[in-house]
Amino acid sequence: MIKAPFDGRIALMRAHAHEIPDRTQPLMQVVGEAELEIEMLLPSQWLRWLKAGVVFDFSIEETGKSLPAEVTRIAAVVDPVSQTVKVTGRFTGTREGVLPGMSGPAKFAAPDG
Template identity: 40%
Template structure:
C-alpha cells in the first residue's frame, strides 16, 4: 500500500518591490523677474508711445509722452510771476535798509514771493508727470491705451516685464524640502520650444500648504535663451533620491 506523500507547503511568493522612477516631472511656468502696470498720474491726451508692443527698452527710456502744452505754458507763466515777485521783494528789502519803506511792505512782498514759488513747484510737478520713464529694462507686454486717446488719472497704460532672466514657478511635494535646497540644478523641458534647458533652484517657499502637502518653489533658467518667452510652460525634471520620494 502506497503511502501518500504530503506536498511540501508552498513558500510564500514575495513580489519584488517596484523600483521607483529616478526622474520626476513637475509642471512649471516661466515668469518674468519683474513686471508692473504703468498708470497715468494726470489726465491728459497721449501724444506718443515711443516703444511699440513687444519691443525692448532700457531703464530710463521714455515709454509714454502726454500732450502737456497748456501745462508747460502755465509753468512758464508761474516762473515769470515768481521772477517779478522776487524782484519786488529785493527792491523792498533795499528800501527797508534805507528806511524808505516799512516792514509791512517787506513782509507782504516776501509772502507774494513764497506764493509764486509754490505755484512754480506745483506746475513743475505736473509737467514732470507728462513723460513716463521705464523703471527697469525689459519689454512692453501690452499697450492698454492708444496715441491721441485721453487718459484719466489712474488709468492703466502699459504692462511691462523684465525678462532678462526668466523665473520658473513650480509646486512640489513638501517632503522634497529635505533634499531640495537653494542652488540645486535640474533640467526643464519647455512645451512651446520642445527643448530642454538648465535651471537651478533660487528659493523654496516659507509655507507648506497643509491640504495638498506641497510648497511653492522658484527657480531661474541658467544662461541667455532668446527663444524663451514669459508665459511658456513645461516640465521640470528632477532626479529624486530614493529616500526623498
C-alpha cells in the same frame, strides 16, 4: 515718449494715440527680461533633499527645448491641503527664445536613498 524704469518688452498696451487715458489706470504693461524666474509647486516631501542650488531641467512646451536650471528659493510655508511648497528657480544657461508665461514640466534627478 515714455521711459520705462527697466529694460523689457511691452506685453500689453492699454492706451493708444489720441486717447485720453484714465489717470488711475496703467498705460501699458512692460515685462522685464533681465532675469526670468521659474515658479513651481513641488511635493512637500521633497523638502528632505530639496535645497537652493539643486539643479533640474526645465522643458518648455511651447518650444520643445529642455534648458538647465537651478532652485533659487523655497517658500517658508507648505500648503496643508495639497502638501506642496512653492519653489522658484532660474535658468543657468542660455534662455534664448524663452518668453515670460511659457510653461512646462521640471525634471529633477531622483535623490539617492
